[in-house]
Amino acid sequence: MTTRPYRDPLEDATLLDPPGGQTLRLRFGGSYHDANIRWDACIEALPPGQANYFEIGAPGEHGTALRLGLRTAQLDLPTVRKAIVMIRQYRRLTTGRREFG
Numbered sequence: 001m002t003t004r005p006y007r008d009p010l011e012d013a014t015l016l017d018p019p020g021g022q023t024l025r026l027r028f029g030g031s032y033h034d035a036n037i038r039w040d041a042c043i044e045a046l047p048p049g050q051a052n053y054f055e056i057g058a059p060g061e062h063g064t065a066l067r068l069g070l071r072t073a074q075l076d077l078p079t080v081r082k083a084i085v086m087i088r089q090y091r092r093l094t095t096g097r098r099e100f101g
Contacts, residue, residue, distance in 0.1 A: 050069070066087065
């Protein structure tokens, strides 16, 4: 069995805000509707009781708009890594807002 070496999801991401706060803007590669795209993303930390969500908007100058809300105290690097992996692996992404978890 061949194993692929681990590749950090942040390697091809551009963080536009420092980690550790309540919001973080970033851009990273992924796929959407069978096309390779660049996500122009904003992740926000949500308080307990609010539903996690993602919202996919229109393509723009810097990539396809993505808003992601996660119930977490702050947006540290491990959380950002997990968010990138989640978006890359989720196969039923659709335009608009979807709540999950």
